[in-house]
Amino acid sequence: MDNTRKEWLLNALMALALFGVPLWALMANEPFIITLATRIAILAIAAVGLNIALGLGGMVSFGHALYLGLGGYVAGIAAHHAFNGTPILAGIPGTNQMLVIWAIAMVLSGAIAAIVGALSLRTSGIFFIMITLAFAQMGFFFTLSWPAYGGEDGLPIFVRNQFPGLNTARPWDLFLISYGVLMVALVIFAMLRAARFGAALMAIRQNPDRAAAIGISPFGIKLVGFILSGMITGLAGAMMADLTRFVSPAMMAWTMSGELIVIIILGGVGRLFGPVAGAAILVGFEVFFGGLTEHWKLWLGLVLLAVVLFARGGLIGLIAGRAQNG
Amino acid sequence: MADPVLDLRGLSRAFGALKATDDVSLTLMPGETHALIGPNGAGKSTLMGLVSGKIAPDAGEVWLEGQNITGLSVAKRAALGLGRSFQVSSLIPEYSAQRNVMLALQARQGHSYRFLKPVMRDRGLRDTARAILARVGLDARASVEAAVLSHGERRLLEIAVALALKPRCFLLDEPMAGLGSEGTARLVSFLQNLKDEAPILLVEHDMDAVFRLADRISVLVYGRIIATGTVDEIRANAQVRAVYLGEETPA
Amino acid sequence: MTLALFLEQMLNGVQFGLMLFLMSAGLTLVFGVMGLINLAHGSLYMIGAFLCAAIASATGNFWLGLAGGIAAAAAAGALIEVVVIRRLYARDHLDQVLATFALILILSEAMRLIFGPFPLYLNVPPVLRGTVNLGIVDYSLYRLALIGFGIAVAVGLWLLITKTRLGIRIRAGESDREMIAALGVNIRVLYTVVFALGAALAGLAGALVGAIQSVQVGMGEPVLILAFVVIVIGGIGSIKGAMVGALLVGVIDTMGRFLLPRVFATIFDASAAAGTGAALASMLIYLLMALVLIFRPKGLFPAHG
Helix, strand or coil: CHHHHHHHHHHHHHHHHHHHHHHHHHHHHCHHHHHHHHHHHHHHHHHHHHHHHHCCCCCCCCCCCCHHHHHHHHHHHHHHHHCCCCCCEEEEECEEEEEHHHCCCHHHHHHHHHHHHHHHHHCCCHHHHHHHHHHHHHHHHHHHHCCCHHHCCECCCCCCCCCCEEECCCCHHHHHHHHHHHHHHHCCCCCCCHHHCCCHHHHCCCCCCCHHHCCCCHHHHHHHHEEEEEEEHHHHHHHHHHHCCEEEHHHHHHHHHHHHHHHHHHHHHCCCCHHEEEEEHHHHHHHHHHHHCCHHHHHHHHHHHHHHCCCCCHHHHHHCCCCCCC | CCCCCCEEEEEEEEECCEEEEEEEEEEEECCCEEEEEECCCCCHHHHHHHHHHCCCCCEEEEEEEEEEECCHHHHHHHHEEEECCCCCCCCCCCCHHHHHHHHHHHHHHCCCCCCCCHHCCCHHHHHHHHHHHHHHHHHCCCCCCCCHHCCCHHHHHHHHHHHHHCCCCEEECCCCCCCCCCHHHHHHHHHHHHHHHCEEEEECCCCHHHHHHCCCCEEECCCCCEEEHHHHHHCCCCHHHHHHCCCCCCC | CCCHHHHHHHHHHHHHHHHHHHHHHHHHHHHHHCCCCCHCCCCCCCCHHHHHHHHHHHHHHHHHHHHHHHHHHHHHHHHHHCHHHHHHCCCCCHHHHHHHHHHHHHHHHHHHHCCCCECCCCCCHHHCCCCCECCCCCCEHHHHHHHHHHHHHHHHHHHHHHHCHHHHHHHHHHHHHHHHHHCCCHHHHHHHHHHHHHHHHHHHHHHHHHHHEECCCCCCCCCHHHHHHHHHHHHHCCCCCCHHHHHHHHHHHHHHHHHHHHHHHHCCCHHHHHHHHHHHHHHHHHHHHHHHHHHHCCCCCCCCC
């Protein structure tokens, strides 16, 4: 079996497992497992976003927690005002509708990503890593010291936001929403990667000088990639806030940015289902080893180190071999 | 007389105290192959950088088909029709030969901001790329990754990518570098016909190839052009002979 | 606001800046010479603080603790350089970020395993307790000593880099790796020494700061991020840039937190205004870094050309 078919089979298995396990949990009345699967799905969406910038475009953003947090605060602030019946700004009411919140989260994340990207893409290498980190840190410290929405205590969402036709208070319904959005995000990623835009973006990652010499300006393509990337991660942030019914500056912490990168590396950089595999590994590791020892992060560190040093390509690379670019 | 396709006017560029390019003026006329030769360190790479837009000049201008392109980026110049090949093969390593050519076709059309239709389902792009690969004799290797191609095949793919751009002029930077005598002979006979599509500014070390291909030759020494003329004029030029004495002997 | 308070905050800023310099010097050397981004530099700071606190409390002697902290950090640095870091020099920045991120997880948990989950406390040595009168302000003697320490180490480092054989090799390594190989210098050993030197400086900073903060797992990361801000502002690879950047960051951060809420409060006279001031103050240095990168993409003192 060639590598491309192996990867598709693996992807199908993962998509099935991520649906089948919580379905089983629903019948076995194990809501905790359903919530775990929901968390995996939402983390995977966030990482799908980062995978556009990092995997396709080679932009090592060390600040994607910024968009996660932005999305989170959009959900939190909208719900806060809807719950209290107070306007956000004069005349603008809060809302508890997920679809509205998602749209706002994506537009806002996209706008901030446009600013951050336009400034950061003037640099490269370690400077790009550091300037994206700096912007995320600004967001982190701003939310930490801005008293209106809880500051460092964070902001609770007392009643989960609503989705038409479903009861979001039920774990299974929330899982269905997250799973559906994840599948849509994966389809978008696959389409981008296969389209002319993806061809240009991946070419720029591999050889920016060549791309410029044939007339593709790296800056514009990378910026659009960065914006799309931020939008999807922002969407995941809004969903994450609804899952935990809580937002705090921790969502914007640099360790969160690191975790998103770790997810992609564990799963496989630039691979379609890399974020799904990586998120499942990370959450699974936390639950399994976290139950065995309080020092599970020691083992996570060792595994991560081993993957970086010896198993480039992550889980999917390990099973399905190198990526085929046609 | 026709207007030049490419017109370099008084280009200068210094790196610290070193004048890598010193008041260089040069024209590329329609239908000609204009070779740029010179000993190592003469400033050929810098001049190529100035023309392609990778390096900004301290003084002087670059004109392409009557348009001043001095302030434009590498990508804009390429989009306007500057088709450059690289001295050291510079391809998209993980892309197959076909995808490398398809990317150039896509770039020429100027449609890289398309997010929906898969590239590989674009028949027009695929068929054109195949045809171009066939022209340089690489059609059998279309689906091989550029990183895996042999050195000679990569040199041919460089040419194929330049062809795909349908440029207003070719900027070929040592296309024969590292090719064996057989490969060089094949490439020379291919390039002999290429100038009918667009004129060629050729930087090349292989003097035999230069003398067979060039209509005019400019000799660059220490960043300055010391002579420009036909093959015979350059062969007869005493100054050029002095510079090349002991390095390369014009046949 | 009195002049005395202003002066005290200013000195705090300088003291903070000098401690940041100790952190940043190692980070910038390692990047300049080996081209490596080391996120685990904060863990070496933590190791210095933990060992200093543990030894000081066991022996009752701060100075023994300080020596032990520095030695432990240097030894840990040399060990991880040989075991892990060495494999990363030829890798891209993404691999370096990830592998050293993994090292943070490992080293933090290792500290928790060895020293338990609770913070340690490190007392200021008796000779440096109390305050000293500086004319208009009574200032903490220990913090003043930290300023002295910082300056002394900076001068020592400058002498090391400019006057010694090791320094010549380090500078050669920054400009041309192949050249020092050609000169017959054992690069592997040189890299280990440079890394251990940076680790020792981080350990020193951790141990010194440990006496004015609690010593706990996770103490290294905020300092690490600030040290990155410092070297990016100063220009990666430049010791002089690290010094200027560290003082800028130390003073601007401290003075921003001190002044901005007061300034905002006088303009808008509301408690929310003070909150705004505080929020803005905590973002100041990142704003500074972003501005520097936008206008001087290689920092204030670019090390390479």
